[in-house]
Amino acid sequence: MTLPSELQWLDGVAVSVVACDTAGVCTYINERACQMFAKDGGRALLGRSLIDCHPEPARSRLLDLLRTPRANSYTVEKAGKKSSSIRRPSRVRVSSPAWSKLLSSCQSRCRTSCADSTFAG
Numbered sequence: 001m002t003l004p005s006e007l008q009w010l011d012g013v014a015v016s017v018v019a020c021d022t023a024g025v026c027t028y029i030n031e032r033a034c035q036m037f038a039k040d041g042g043r044a045l046l047g048r049s050l051i052d053c054h055p056e057p058a059r060s061r062l063l064d065l066l067r068t069p070r071a072n073s074y075t076v077e078k079a080g081k082k083s084s085s086i087r088r089p090s091r092v093r094v095s096s097p098a099w100s101k102l103l104s105s106c107q108s109r110c111r112t113s114c115a116d117s118t119f120a121g
Helices: 005-012 031-036 058-067 097-112
Strands: 016-020 026-029 072-078 081-087 118-120
Touching: 016 031
Parallel strands: 016 118, 081 118
Antiparallel strands: 016 026, 072 081
């Protein structure tokens, strides 16, 4: 996916950003997320189901979030490294006022969040 100019800053943030469509298919993954998910395919995740990438109970939570969009935050620890995740499903077009509000929220979170956070929308 080629990002509109107003979103290209997402490629350079120090947090993982992954986006999917309403079916859970990956439509965008930034460079940090490519590095974080390199063992899972990195950029090759584009066009693949994110549902298939998640074990239970995360798979069921993701399906629920896709059915009923709402914010979901949690922390996991892998190999001794803690990672915070913020999932905020949204169904907005890039050109809509709702997208502008979501974009502003994401920019604010990316400026203030710690490394290894994930924002998925």
